[in-house]
Amino acid sequence: EVIMTQSPATLSVSPGEGATLSCRASQRVGNYLAWYQHRPGQAPRLLIYDASSRAAGIPARFIGSGSETDFSLTITSLQSEDVAVYYCQQYLKWPPKLGQGTRVEIK
Amino acid sequence: QVQLVQSGSELKKPGASVKVSCKASGYTFTSHAINWVRQAPGQGLEWMGWINTNTGEPTYVQGFTGRFVFSLDASVTTAYLQITSLKAEDSAVYYCARDFPRHFVSDYWGQGTLVTVSS
Numbered sequence: 001e002v003i004m005t006q007s008p009a010t011l012s013v014s015p016g017e018g019a020t021l022s023c024r025a026s027q028r029v030g031n032y033l034a035w036y037q038h039r040p041g042q043a044p045r046l047l048i049y050d051a052s053s054r055a056a057g058i059p060a061r062f063i064g065s066g067s068e069t070d071f072s073l074t075i076t077s078l079q080s081e082d083v084a085v086y087y088c089q090q091y092l093k094w095p096p097k098l099g100q101g102t103r104v105e106i107k
Numbered sequence: 108q109v110q111l112v113q114s115g116s117e118l119k120k121p122g123a124s125v126k127v128s129c130k131a132s133g134y135t136f137t138s139h140a141i142n143w144v145r146q147a148p149g150q151g152l153e154w155m156g157w158i159n160t161n162t163g164e165p166t167y168v169q170g171f172t173g174r175f176v177f178s179l180d181a182s183v184t185t186a187y188l189q190i191t192s193l194k195a196e197d198s199a200v201y202y203c204a205r206d207f208p209r210h211f212v213s214d215y216w217g218q219g220t221l222v223t224v225s226s
Contacts, residue, residue, distance in 0.1 A: 044202065046212065089211075095154060
């Protein structure tokens, strides 16, 4: 089973500043990596798949990068609506596994 | 537009069963699998498994075998999650999601169904 480890657990960022979230896989997963945004009280939302491809309708300020075991999600110019928990998920190996999440707050 | 609409919150006693529905619309139901994800209170998202909407064959992640059953009725474009012999630790929000654009990636999600198990 692939273990996904996200860091930091919580990130406090001032509005307009950038935020970088990290995700590490315990095994190589190529670029089979997705990122989801989960706002309080809402359904999760797919942001990124294939490590760097933005899903339909996702703003350009969300940028995914990385491969194999080390991945990042960068949010350039944080907006208030970006307050959420962000999860990475590998989908190369069974079972698909999500990380424990990074909470992004406004400072 | 693509929508997945889940049934409402449930309050059940330990040992009872619950069936959560997930009504899909806005796309060809049999063209995409349905994934199921759980979020226990204060915890992160946890992948439970998926169901092939063409064959009806379910696949479960370890830890969700036995008491958890995925099923579907393609004639009404609806997927179901049934949980039997409910335990307090089954209390969680359960989400269904459409499998796209890659297998095991979920692009559209239901709003979630809160299942509370309490005596």
